[in-house]
Amino acid sequence: MQRPRSIPWSRVATITLVVVCVGYAPIAMTGLWPYAHPGAPALGEWVLARAVSGRYAADAVATRVGPYGRALLPMIIHSVLGGALMLLGPVQFLTAVRRRTRLHRATGVVFAVTVYVSMTGAAIYLVRTAPADAFSGAAFWIDLTTILIGTVMSVTFGIFAAVGGFPDLHQRWMLLCYGYLLTAPLLRLEWGALPRLFPGLSMEEINRVAIMHLGSVVVFGALVASRAMDRRRSVTGVRGTWVPTPVLVAAHLAGAAGMAWIVRSYLGWGANGHRLLAAYLVPYCAAYAVMFARQRTAGRGGRSWAREEWRLHWAGLCLAPAFSVAAALPLERYLGLDSLTALSAGVGIGCGVLAFAATVVVSLRVMYGRELVKRQGPATAPSAHRIPAPAAPTASVTPHTAPHAVRSARETI
Template identity: 70%
Template sequence: MRRPTSGIWRRGAAIAVTAVCVAYAPIAMTELWPYASPGAPAFGEWVMSRTVSPRYVADALATRVGPYRHSLVPMIVHSVLGGLLMLLGPAQLLTAARRRTRVHRVLGVVFAVTVYASMTGAGLYLARTAPEDAFSGPAFWIVLTTLLVGTVLSVTFGIMGAVGGFPDLHQRWMLLCYGFLLTAPLLRLEWGGLPWLLPGLSMEEINHVAIMHLGSVVTFGALIASRTLDRRTKVDGVSGSWAPLPVLAAAHLAGAAALAWIVSSYLDFGPAGRRLLLGYLLPYAVTYAVMAVSARRAGRQGRGWAREEWRLHLTALCLAPVLSAGATPVFERTLGVDHPTALSAGVAVGCGVLATAATAVVSLRVMYARELRKRSTAAPAAAPTSRVSSPAS
């Protein structure tokens, strides 16, 4: 039985996300205007200058003139449409909650087309910009590229879920897609908030801390939203677990070994490494604790489907450091970056990539269950009927 406060919590979370999105929309839409027309209003710069300091903003944007101007049109398309997506997302959640099916479908088409168009603009910018010329360097370029791919994949799988008659999977993928989009306003909040916790850092250094956890935060938020909206205790055709205790134990051991290597590496980088490590470990620990407790609680309450989904995502979270450790030498060799940069890039993308993989496994779990139901239903109809021959006359 759900506690009465759960409904209040859901409404509060929805209101908070909507407020952030609506407030960020005009900031996103005007962010690139000064590069096209010097002196044009940019609400984001205005707010950040008063939240932190004008020098903080000026130093950050001084190196952006060249990289932005040679891809100005794609970037403006990306930012303006990104602002529109901030408004379409809450509208989609509202129409789904109110069961306005026709409006939801129309807005869904607009949302998907806008995502593709906006990500095309971002892709053109990234293709024209060398990793070392990106804002905050190669690690940030890798994170932006990963976010672009994740956003496009998630909206595509969301469309496939709707067309294929899997509304639950459609919901999961679209929430994940919007989670990736929310990295933009959340990063701006960190630009304004982290200087109070870490005074003296530049915006570039703030970016390095932020990417340590933004991917895990938004994908975890999408999972929380999915589990909150999915109240089923079981799914027909789902039995057993694709993440049994031996698999979960092996994932924990591999993850612990990789995490120990990551911690040791960052401790060798001095104060900056310890700062990045804290930015990674604290959200990771909170996410792990919530997933582990939720999976155990669901098991005790007999909610088998919730337990299975929590365990699949927990397994993926444990394996995220393994991916990060494995990606580090790949980034070093393919992009020619130093070890600290490659490690930060690997850590930054690990949780987001594995959360996307876990959502794909959950989708396969549901589709496999449907196939089992179809086969069990069709089996009796396909069974041969006995034929009784009449006696010879």
């Protein structure tokens, strides 16, 4: 009996991504209709009411009327175009995989313009809304602002990489950009799933739980996708590592100190702190374990480039807790936030910011390698005396000329 063929995980992941994006697109496009016209049908509200409860969905709408009312038109533009981006993303991914270059470029231009316009609408809302007045509070406002900046900068760097002739870096930046965008549908999924895990929590409290790990989840997914699409064992000009053992040890020590501060702080805030800490630690530890294992496997297999990229992002992940603690201090002081809100905001943006920084370092690594090859090219190119001289032309030998050729050869010897 023939064994059934296993389905590659990459294909499963691709199908899942397409289903989530296509399913979320109409929810995003109609999400703000009830705020413009009370009672208007909204697919997302209908799904949420049946996934959790009608009161849960109604309370969620009621608590967002005030914040969204400050910039309703820009938010409608943002949500409608956000739904369009959910459709354009899979098109970009599939055309890149299928090598449809012209279609990929054309839809890429549309995608970039849509990102800029959609993020402009979100920026207007954030500028008009004070952090404390935002839906779900200041920590959520800070997280949204960071995602907006990361999305715009990622697509911009992706454009620069494409124009500069770095398709591998272009791919990484666009995957990171789409990872940031995927926080929207993943948050909606958590609106329906987390109330079953934490019954009785409002949507505002669910959002505070979600921001503890959404950033780390999406950037980790972008990294996994980048590595799955890059099968090169090495990259020209990239030698050695920018993350030697002393640097990695220092990153671990700094991260351990930051993590100890985070754990101690949340354990002192009762059940709410315990819940937020668990939402942060579980995905963080999973990402850490995968990065550690993958860089080790790549090193043993002689895949130097895969090992280097995994190690760069691993170091960034180690530094994320230290960055979160360092970011919480100015947030608490200059925005007047309480210590729990400030630390939650820092934790919410830590992994996303450090993954962005790691992608910057990866890009510099590749560009430095190319520049190194250009500078060393003339010096390392084979010289003229190393090139074998072309062989003298040999006359064709026919049956009639064979005896003369043999006689000539004997005379030469």
